[in-house]
Amino acid sequence: MTILQIIFLLTAFLTLLAALRVVTSPSMVHAALWLILALAGVAVVFILLNATFLAVVQVAVYIDAIAIMIIIVVMLTRGAVRGQGHTVSKTWWAAALSALVMLTGLLVMLLQAPVRGALPPTLPLDQEAFLERLGQALVDVNQYILPFEVASVLLVAAMVGAIIVAWPLFVRRGEEER
Amino acid sequence: MLEPWIFVALLLGVGMLLPGVAIAANWLLSPKKPNAIKQSTYECGIETVGETYVQLKGAYYIYALIFVVFDIEAVFLFPWAVAYDKLQLYMVLEAVLFIVILAAGLAYAWRKGVLEWV
C-alpha cells in the first residue's frame, strides 16, 4: 500500500461520511456544512489525480461560491436551524431499491472495463503546457469556441432567471417601506 | 509532481495547529467559572426575545448569485489568460465578447434595481 493509496482511502472515507451526513442531518445548516467537507474531499482527490487546476477551481467555485450561496438560500427559508422534523419519507423502500439497482449496474460496468493497475492514469506532467492547450482550445474556432460563448449566455440566463424569481422579494420590501 | 502540494498541506496544517495550541494554552490558563448570566446571549445588556434566528433580505441572495456567475466567468478566463501569448487578435476579441455578454447581465441587474441594498 503506497502512501498515495492510503491518503486516497482516507479522503474517500471522509467524503462519503460527509455526504452521508448531508442527507441525514435534521438541520439544513448542518447539512450545508457537511456538504462543504464533502466538496473539500473531492478537491483533495483531484489533487491526487494530478488535476491541480480542477482542484483549485473546485475550491474556488464550489466551496467559495456555491456552498455560501446554498447557506444563504437555506437561511432565506424558515425553520432552517431547528430542522423540519423527521427526514425519512414514507416511500424510502422504493428509493433504496432504485439505488441498489443503479449500484449493481455501475459495478457490472466497472468490472467489465479493462483494469489498468493500481495507480490512476496521470495527466501529461507538464501542467503549464496543459493549461495553455486548454486556454487555446477554449477560443480556437475549430474546437470549443461555441460552448465557450454559449456558457456565457447560459450564465446570463441564470442571472436573469434568478432575478425574475427573486423579484417578489424586492417588490414586497418596497411596498412595506411605503 | 505532488511535492509542492505536500508543502501546501503541511502549511495549512500548521496554520490550524498553531492557533489551536494557542487556544489550548488559553484554555489551560484561564479561570473556569461558568455562570448562567455570563453564558446567556449577548444583546447589549437587554434580555433576548424570541428565537435567535433572523430571516435575511433578498439582496443577500442576489449578491451571492452574481458572485457565483462572475466567479465561474473568472475561472473560464484563467486558462485563456495563461494561453494569451500564443493567441491571435481575433481569439482575444472572442473572449472580449464573453466578457461583454456578462457585463450586459450585470447592466440588466443594475437597471432592474436589484443591486440596491436599502
Next chain:
Amino acid sequence: MDSFWIDPFSFIGSQLAAWLTGLGLAENWVSLILQLVGALALGTAVLILTFLLIWAERKIVARIQDRLGPNRVGPYGIFQTVADLLKLVTKELITPEGADLLPYNLAPLLAVMSVVGLWAVIPMAPTLLGADIHVGVLYIVSVGSIGTLGILLAGLSSNNKYALLGAFRTVALMISYAVPMALALLVPVLLAGSMSMQEIVLAQKGLPFLLLAPVAALIFFVSSIAEVGRAPFDLLEAESEIVAGFHIEYSGLKFGMFFVAEFLHAFTISALTAVLFMGGWRGPWAEQYTALGFLYFLVKTSLVYFVVIWIRGSFPRIRIDQMNALNWKLITPVALAGLVVTAVAEKVALELGAPRLLTHLAGNALLIFAAAAGLGAYARAARRRSELLAKASKAEAPAG
C-alpha cells in the same frame, strides 16, 4: 555548494538535507522533513510578525491622529502587543449557551489557516518559495475565500441574532469584493502568461506591471482592503454599529485569533500587491545575491502596508449601502473594462509594433477618463433626483 552570503536560503536547505541524509534517512523522508521544517518556520515567523505589525499600526495611526501611541512597555512600546497577548491568554473562554460547538471552535482556526495558507505561494526571494504550484493565482482566490467561510461559521454557530446578521453582512461584502479582485488578478496572469507566482515575478523584468496596468493594480489593492475588512470598509466590526459583528460571542484568544488573522491578512495582501504588481523581489543584483531579493521584497511590502495604514487613518467609514453600490456600480465595471483594455492593448501593441508601455498607459488613461465621466454623470443624476425630491416636498409643505 553555494556560499552562505550569495544564497543563504539554498545554502541552509542543502546543509540541512546533507545532515539528514548523513543520519541515514531515505530520500523521501529527507524532503518531507525539510518541508515540515519549512512550513513550521514559515507559519511561526508569520504569526510572530503579527506582533510587530500590530505595534507598527498603532504607532502610525497614533501619529496620524497627533498622539504618541503605546510607548511604555519596552523601548517605543514594542512589547505592548506581547502584554496584550498575555492579558488575552488569561481571559475566561465563555461559551454561549446553545452554541454549536464544532463550528464555533473551528471558525477562528479556519480564519487563521486561510491567511497562513496564502504564504505558501508568495515568492520572497529567487530561491525562497514555499510551493511553486502552477495555479498559484487561482490558489490565492480559493484559499482567501476559506476565511469568508470561517466568518460564516462563526456567525451561524454563535446562537446570537446580531452575530448572525453581522456575519451575513460581512460575508455579503467579502464575496462582493471578491469579484473585482479575481478580475484584477487576471491582468498579471495575462501579461505574464502563467499563473505561477514565481513566473509572474520573473516576467516583470525591467517593467513592473504597476506601470503597465495601473488601473488593475489599484482595483486589486482597493478590493483587497475591502476583503480584509479594514477601514474605510470596517463597518462590520465597528463597535458603534452592529455591536461587534460576527465575533460578539468570542472571548479570550479565540477572539485574538480573529484579530491576528485580520492584521496578518492586511500584510499578506500588501505582499501580494508587491509581488504581482511591483516586481516582488526584483531589484538590482537580486538574482545573484538572493538575500538582497528578500530585502527588496520586505521593503516593497512594508511600503504598501504603510499605505494601507495611511488609508485607515485618513478616511471616514463608508456605509454599507455605499460600499455595495461602489462595488457593483463602479469597481466591477471598471475591472471588467480594465481587463478588456489590457488584453486588447497588448495584442494591438504587438501587431502594430507600437511601444508597449505607451499603448497600455494610453488605454488605462482612456479608461480612467471614461470612469470619471461615468461617475460625473451618475453624480449629476443623483443630484437632480434629490433636487426634484426637495422641490416636491417644499411644494407640499405650504399646501399641507
